[in-house]
Amino acid sequence: MTRIEVPDLGAPATFGQWHVRAGDRVRAGDRVAEVLIAGAVIDVSAPASGTLAERTARAGDPLPPGTTIGTIEDRLVEPPA
Amino acid sequence: MTESREPAPYAPARALSVYLLGTIEFDALQALQRRLAFDVSGDRDTAALLVCEHPTGITIGRAGSAAHVRPNPHQLEARGWPVNWVARGGGAVLHVPGQVACYPILPLDALGLSPGRYVRELVSLSVELAREFAVDAVPDFERPGARSRGRRFASVGANVRANVTSFGLLVNAHPDLAPFWEVRCDGDPLPMTSLARESAHRVRAQTVRQRLVELIAARFAFDRVSVFHTHPALLPRHPYHARTHGS
Numbered sequence: 001m002t003r004i005e006v007p008d009l010g011a012p013a014t015f016g017q018w019h020v021r022a023g024d025r026v027r028a029g030d031r032v033a034e035v036l037i038a039g040a041v042i043d044v045s046a047p048a049s050g051t052l053a054e055r056t057a058r059a060g061d062p063l064p065p066g067t068t069i070g071t072i073e074d075r076l077v078e079p080p081a
Numbered sequence: 082m083t084e085s086r087e088p089a090p091y092a093p094a095r096a097l098s099v100y101l102l103g104t105i106e107f108d109a110l111q112a113l114q115r116r117l118a119f120d121v122s123g124d125r126d127t128a129a130l131l132v133c134e135h136p137t138g139i140t141i142g143r144a145g146s147a148a149h150v151r152p153n154p155h156q157l158e159a160r161g162w163p164v165n166w167v168a169r170g171g172g173a174v175l176h177v178p179g180q181v182a183c184y185p186i187l188p189l190d191a192l193g194l195s196p197g198r199y200v201r202e203l204v205s206l207s208v209e210l211a212r213e214f215a216v217d218a219v220p221d222f223e224r225p226g227a228r229s230r231g232r233r234f235a236s237v238g239a240n241v242r243a244n245v246t247s248f249g250l251l252v253n254a255h256p257d258l259a260p261f262w263e264v265r266c267d268g269d270p271l272p273m274t275s276l277a278r279e280s281a282h283r284v285r286a287q288t289v290r291q292r293l294v295e296l297i298a299a300r301f302a303f304d305r306v307s308v309f310h311t312h313p314a315l316l317p318r319h320p321y322h323a324r325t326h327g328s
Contacts, residue, residue, distance in 0.1 A: 008195065009195055009196045009197050010194075010195025010196060010197025010198045010199075011195075011196065011197025011200065011201075016143060029243070031242065034143070034168070036143055036144070036170065037170070037196060037197055037200065038170065038200065038222065038223060038224070038225055039170040039171055039200040039203075039204075039224075039225030039237045039238060039239060040169070040170040040196050040197075040199070040200050040225075040238070040239040040240065040241055041142070041143050041168050041169055041170050041239070041240045041241070042196050042240075042241045042242075043168075043240070043241065043242040043243070045243060
């Protein structure tokens with residue numbers, strides 16, 4: 001499991017929105033979510049390839065630095081044939 | 082054991098490519114901006130700055146709402162005011178001729194800046210710009226931008242993707258202010274003002290553009306600035322039948 005953590009953005013941050021759903025496959029570097037600070041939108045990238053296992057943040061949640069907003073199951077789950 | 086080093090406030094000796102584009106449609110600007118952000122994300126020793134003005138239209142950032150736009154969709158269509166919902170900070174913004182729109186495309190990690198610091202730098206920079214025109218300006222960090230006598234004349238709304246910035250700063254140089262009664266820019270109840278209205282001096286968009294470029298280059302420690310008046314991506318493409326055979 002790899003946690004998706006919000007870095008220190010230098011300003012109070014809140015969660016914006018998800019771009020992927022739980023169960024979606026992601027690749028490292030894919031844009032998975034948006035975090036808001038006053039005057040800017042920061043795209044959060046997937047830290048690893050795999051399947052988004054859990055989304056733990058919702059729109060408007062305050063996000064202190066280091067907050068985990070979701071987890072990625074590192075093993076890519078192939079869709080059924 | 083690796084020793085963690087405090088990043089320098091700004092990285093030294095970088096070059097900034099400035100594109101003075103004149104009036105450009107918002108869609109064309111967005112396409113160029115995406116391309117340059119892709120280029121900068123692949124080479125973090127580079128940076129770009131798009132400076133332009135847009136035909137009348139509205140963009141709405143993540144903090145905006147359709148409720149901030151007074152005309153209904155039919156009225157907007159009749160006036161020819163397109164509305165674009167965009168992934169940037171800030172709220173609704175009215176674009177009109179006479180504004181200076183600045184889109185810095187900067188690698189924040191290479192410059193040692195956090196997104197929060199970057200926004201604050203743009204706010205401070207717009208205040209510094211206004212004071213050069215003898216405008217009594219104050220920063221607004223809550224709704225990032227700058228005000229004079231209570232009304233906003235500059236708005237900051239950025240996007241940061243893979244540590245590369247896009248969108249940025251809008252400054253009212255000398256636009257017609259009447260349309261601002263129709264849009265609550267950044268949710269502010271008062272209509273925006275302009276440097277020309279607040280200054281006793283003559284304010285020309287050309288001078289504002291020039292000073293903005295100089296202030297951005299200085300504030301983010303770019304010691305070399307290359308200025309272009311177009312970008313190859315904006316040039317008209319040859320029709321298919323006119324291309325070299327096999328290309």
